Amino acid sequence: ILKAVIFDLDGVVTDSAKYHYLAWKSLADELGIPFDEEYNEKLKGISRMESLELILKNGNSETKYSAFEKEKLADRKNEHYKELIKEIKPSDILPGIENFLSELKSHNIKTALASVSKNANFIIKQLQAEKYFDYIADAASVPNTKPFPDIFLVCAKNLGIQPGECIGIEDAKSGIEAIHRAGMLAVGVGTLSEMAEADLILSTKELNLNHILNKFDIKL
Ligand code: G6P
Numbered sequence: 001i002l003k004a005v006i007f008d009l010d011g012v013v014t015d016s017a018k019y020h021y022l023a024w025k026s027l028a029d030e031l032g033i034p035f036d037e038e039y040n041e042k043l044k045g046i047s048r049m050e051s052l053e054l055i056l057k058n059g060n061s062e063t064k065y066s067a068f069e070k071e072k073l074a075d076r077k078n079e080h081y082k083e084l085i086k087e088i089k090p091s092d093i094l095p096g097i098e099n100f101l102s103e104l105k106s107h108n109i110k111t112a113l114a115s116v117s118k119n120a121n122f123i124i125k126q127l128q129a130e131k132y133f134d135y136i137a138d139a140a141s142v143p144n145t146k147p148f149p150d151i152f153l154v155c156a157k158n159l160g161i162q163p164g165e166c167i168g169i170e171d172a173k174s175g176i177e178a179i180h181r182a183g184m185l186a187v188g189v190g191t192l193s194e195m196a197e198a199d200l201i202l203s204t205k206e207l208n209l210n211h212i213l214n215k216f217d218i219k220l
């Protein structure tokens with residue numbers, strides 16, 4: 001039985017993943033550390049500080065900065081990111097997402113947002129998408145980021161629905177793993193190589209309830 005669909009934000013509801021990349025890229029350039037879109041895939045779904053650590057690791061610079069300096073570097077990236085996401089507007093919701101969310105609502109299927117980003121609420125406001133979600137997880141109160149299942153489990157719990165009755169939608173490898181560890185089926189909307197573990201791979205445009213129900217052979 002399908003009772004809820006839980007969405008990642010960055011790269012699923014809107015293309016804010018590209019702004020995370022741009023902000024990290026300019027920090028890495030300043031620090032003289034190699035960083036490209038392929039390496040960036042590892043950062044998707046994980047926290048700000050974990051992302052910074054991975055970037056520093058790529059430049060063999062993990063031990064070059066004190067904890068305090070690392071905080072400052074992460075703040076710098078975030079300030080830049082916040083500048084970039086100010087431009088986000090309702091028309092930046094990815095194609096197919098609004099239709100799918102409305103379709104879920106009309107079938108009484110609950111929806112939640114499972115983003116570990118501390119900027120998630122701001123982006124949802126920019127998109128004017130609050131109305132679509134029955135529950136939005138608070139990233140600050142979830143101890144472990146993806147690939148741990150925590151944020152998906154918190155969503156299910158707050159919706160009052162068993163994890164086995166939820167589907168998760170993700171664009172990151174770490175996110176697909178988190179969904180599976182939460183005991184849910186995973187729909188992937190990312191690149192084929194990153195989505196290898198997903199139970200179903202679609203573009204956001206192709207998201208539709210019947211397709212998913214048929215594919216997974218589940219009922220409402
Ligand atoms: C999401 C993104 C990551 C980002 C993380 C934290 O999971 O996929 O790329 O690092 O959120 O975002 P924040 O806005 O809190 O720095």
Ligand code: MG
Nearest residue numbers: 008010011171
């Ligand atoms: Mg994502």
